[in-house]
Amino acid sequence: MPRESSTTRTRQGQAKSPPFVFRPLTPHLMDELGTVLRGSWGTGCWCTYPRLTDAQMRELPGPGAANQRRRDAMTQLARRRRAPGLLAFEGDEPVGWIAIAPRTELARIETSRATPRVDDEDVWVIPCVTVRKTARGRGIALALIRAAVTYATAHGAPAVEAYPRAGATRIGDDNAYFGTEPLFRRAGFRVVRKPLENRPRNWVPRVTMRINAAH
Numbered sequence: 001m002p003r004e005s006s007t008t009r010t011r012q013g014q015a016k017s018p019p020f021v022f023r024p025l026t027p028h029l030m031d032e033l034g035t036v037l038r039g040s041w042g043t044g045c046w047c048t049y050p051r052l053t054d055a056q057m058r059e060l061p062g063p064g065a066a067n068q069r070r071r072d073a074m075t076q077l078a079r080r081r082r083a084p085g086l087l088a089f090e091g092d093e094p095v096g097w098i099a100i101a102p103r104t105e106l107a108r109i110e111t112s113r114a115t116p117r118v119d120d121e122d123v124w125v126i127p128c129v130t131v132r133k134t135a136r137g138r139g140i141a142l143a144l145i146r147a148a149v150t151y152a153t154a155h156g157a158p159a160v161e162a163y164p165r166a167g168a169t170r171i172g173d174d175n176a177y178f179g180t181e182p183l184f185r186r187a188g189f190r191v192v193r194k195p196l197e198n199r200p201r202n203w204v205p206r207v208t209m210r211i212n213a214a215h
């Protein structure tokens, strides 16, 4: 994908052009991914969590510790022509990461009772977004979502889906990794399914949101 810049709006609503550049993950950008994930749950999972069931996680090949084998698995994915996600850069500094893939590649999402399919559309999914701790609150997550939709569309996705937390309650950043309803709404997604009824009481209420690709 060619480098892609983004325009966002300031909190006051004035247009500005932040110097963000989005790059598909490649093996030589793995350290930059590590920099973004540092201090979050992503440090341990290297964003393999949505892709693998617990059994698949345990069976990851390689001699190293679990963290290293997950990093290796993500590096393998980054070798493919279609990247497993995009990094956002501000100048030379990596400031954000977003995972995006066809839903069929995200085994945990496909099998989870929390994220059942709405229909048979061959959707792509944004399962996780992370902004570097020092860069939060500046619209980078929103810019990443827009860039990910553009990337998926360029690769033929008919629609992109996400399963963010319902409502606009402020929560701890660590618990906002699958995004929030207002965040995706601002990126043009609409709710296609409300929170599951009869979900266990300890489950976070999540909506299914979708944006159709503009081919």
Ligand SMILES: CC(C)(COP(=O)(O)OP(=O)(O)OC[C@H]1O[C@@H](n2cnc3c(N)ncnc32)[C@H](O)[C@@H]1OP(=O)(O)O)[C@@H](O)C(=O)NCCC(=O)NCCS
Pocket (backbone or CB within 6 Å): 040, 041, 042, 043, 045, 047, 128, 129, 130, 131, 132, 135, 136, 137, 138, 139, 140, 141, 142, 143, 168, 169, 170, 171, 172, 173, 174, 175, 176, 177, 179, 180, 182, 183
């Ligand atoms: C959630 C996260 C991606 C948001 O990134 P960000 O760049 O700060 O988000 P933005 O500035 O684009 O925020 C846009 C909107 O998202 C929503 N939002 C962001 N953080 C939120 C939070 N903690 N709670 C509720 N809503 C939130 C708000 O609606 C916000 O709009 P507002 O600032 O006008 O209220 C960031 O806090 C993060 O990386 N958290 C850690 C995720 C993580 O643990 N990842 C690893 C998983 S393995």
